Amino acid sequence: MGVWELLLVGLVILLGLCGVLVPGVPGSWLVWAGVLWWALKDPRPVAWGVLVGATFALFFYQVVRWALPPRRLRESGATPRMAVYAGAGAFAGFFLIPVLGAIPGFLGGIYLCERLRLGRSRSARAAVRTAMRAGGWSVLAELFTCLLIMGAWLGAVVWG
Incomplete structure (x- = not known):
């Protein structure tokens, strides 16, 4: 697979990651479709392993999602700006503290957004909880599931 094709696959995966934060966009399916495209164009065992792992990860996420509260973020006062901060925090945290850093990065992004908007630490913490x-x-x-898939894909492309 050529460099340009890899960049296009990476772009689809990145659009999928952004799509997770935008209501109505099938972000996780875009991430999976990017990995599928890569596996079909580069039929090595590692590519198929990443595709199978991505499929199982997304299936597991669908099972876990039933136990989580439904998304009512607009009603809670969440803004697109908050989604950008949370996504950027999760993305940065994923690489700064490998893999698990996405969780505190996501929470930290929401906190930073609300701290800048509200000005008080106590109000920002309450907004994060809400x-x-x-x-x-x-x-x-x-987002964490899609970041794991992206990390596996990136690892397979760089070291596979």
């Missing part, structure tokens, strides 16, 4: 109760855990679970 956002997470209103469906933030569901968004975090989907």
Whole structure:
């Protein structure tokens, strides 16, 4: 698979990650479709292993999602700006503290957004709790799953 094709697959995966944060966009399916495209064009065992792992991870996320509260983020006062901060925090945390850093990064992104908006630490912490109760855990679970898939894909491309 050529460099340009890999960049296009990476772009589809990145769009999927952004799509997780946008209501109505099938972000996790875009991530999976990017991995599928890569596996079909580069039929090595590692590519098929990443595709099977991505399929199982997304299936597991769908099972876990039933136990999480439904997404009612708009009702809680969540804004697109908050989604950008949370996504950027999760993405940065995923690489700064490998894999598990996405969770504190996501929460830290929401906190930073609300701290800048509200100006008080106590109000920002309360806003984080409200956002997470209103469906933030569901968004975090989907984003974390997609980040794991992206990390596996990136690892297979770089070292595979």
